[in-house]
Amino acid sequence: MSPRVLAALLALLLLVPAATPAVGATLGGGGPVAQTTPTTSVTENTTFYLQIRANGDARWTITDTYALEDENDTRAFEDLATAYVEGEREVGWEQSFRRASTAASEATGRQMNVTSVRRDYVVSEGKGTIVLEFTWTNFATVEGDRLVVGDAFNTTDGTWLGHLTEEQRLVISPPTGYGVLSSPPLTAVEGGELRFEGPRTFEPGYLRIVYAGDAPTTTTAPETPDDGPLFGGGSLWLGGAAVLILGLVVAVGYMARQGAAPQAARTNDADGDAEAAASDDVMADATDSDDNADVDVELLSDEERVERLLEQNGGRMKQARIVKETGWSNAKVSQLLSSMDEEGRIDKLRIGRENLISFPDEDIGDFEE
Template sequence: MVPRAFPVLLVLLFVAFPAVSAATSTAAAGVGPAAQSAQSQELDPENTTFHVQLRPNGDARWTIIERFNLTDENDTRAFETTRDAFLAGNSDRALLTEFRAANDAAATATGRDMALRNVSRDYEIDGDRGRLVLSFNWTNFAAVNGSRLSLQDAFYTPDGTWLTTLRSDQSLIISPPQGYTLTNSPPDSYFDNGNLRIDGGPTTTFERGDLDIVYEGDSTTQPGPNTGDFPLWTGMSLLLIVGLAAVLLYLNGQDEFPSVGSVGTDSDDGGDAPAPEPPAADGATDDIDAELLSDEERVERLLTRNGGRMKQARIVKETGWSNAKVSQLLSSMDEDGRIDKLRIGRENLISFPDEDVTEIED
């Protein structure tokens, strides 16, 4: 049965973090106590993004980003108060409650076993801008049929849909797993850096069937647990090439072992760099073209090159990725046990799970 609170889901859900938004008490007046709990001194977010990162097994990592303009010291102090409550988990209860209601309704409508797991919270202050980031895993969000991912029924409830509208200051962004191609999309959507994007507006509403979104994987894509979206056949092919090269060199009496492709080395002594070793058994990827690596493997290679630990801000700098993408990626890797995240003051220290972080460099 759909929870009794579900009729107010849409208004609460898309007034992101209703307890921290001053606009909630006016835009959602009469909706319910949670929607009316905002204080006048709290900030109104400039815009909100709902980002959905799909995985081959149908799970989705949701990342909700609220952006705030900090025009003066009063705004900055108000944001810091809001941030502290948010990090403590005291200002997003209504949002999580309504997402859980959506999860329960969608599970009932689809018959899939769904759950919200691994909730994380983060923030950022950059000059006159502030951001609050709420992330969680939504299991079995997409319907999986072979290498096809379909999102249409993920928004269903037994009586309709839990996503009925997007406001003008809200956007829904959906990112596919690596190797997947969009084959069906809603009329008002468009591509943005490889992602499917829908921007809200005064007349943006959805009914059952409107969000018919389908991705098709290539012939080598197989659904299953998320392993970094690096096709298994690619790694096997590279190992086969290395093995054949070793045999040929041995038969021809060669002493040096060539790397795969024309990848340069990190040696800066001006002389001939020593020939690279074949890929190690632990999955080292220094000899593989970065274009062939998944995002997770690029992070692992950075960690390997930096002694097994790095600050999150340095990963952002060296990859050139956005803070939001790195935060989402590291949360997913932490959840999968590939790395550990340690909060130190206002920074995250990223390390391999077996790395000793008792001595932390500045």
């Protein structure tokens, strides 16, 4: 194993007081928030995934992904990660966020706590990922049908989240049924999720977001041209053209059916009945096929997308493949699967180096890693 990677892995699970700050932050009266992750030359990325809940709590998932150069690196990572999951080694993130929640409680006057801590790790395709999940209570304020995020980032001396480094990103996601009413300027909003890519700094008060229940989700998109919208307003003629085209299609279809009628009349009744029955069977098969193929995944919830993937793959999949198929981050997938596991919608089982995801009643006895 290369000395560089070994040193990084040791730093990962051992508290190192001299480590570089993880989240560029200063807690009230204290120094920078300690970090114990490896050097940036080894760390591929760190994602802070923040899922806001309708009651104001926030479920955080923090993933640190590392490059594993060979089998020795992989074994060393697994040994240390296993010790971390079993509570025999500590990582700086949890303690750092506990200090941050205490500082935020003092600044806002709202009682906050870090609870429901869960640890995990994943090894796949030359990468090792450490996962930390926890709930930060009372993170957002509830104002009727609105949720306001922002003051939990404050301390009496400013903010505990001062910057993101180059390999770090912050993703904030609203509860189901909530849309973004206002967010920091020049911020990417995709499917309701706000994404902040490092390197960047945050001034106190910058991270203020307002969500509303049943509000339309805003997304970043090119501005509408000056000549008006495509449909409605000054372009009503397009609606008339669409109706005209539809009428022509119907007329052509009717004429085609009329043209085919004489030929059908020349067949005997038995042949006609057989052909009609065969046609009905083909149409039924086509309809069933279309029902399966034409499902718009954009209309499915995240949980439904996972369940659909499982159905398409015999009821079981590796977690890493779900990440690949959906294009979601490791942090989002990990949090989503943990939630579905708690609800009994799926089973999450570690087999070897990977998490196997399956339906609760699925037989995995013959699974081969």
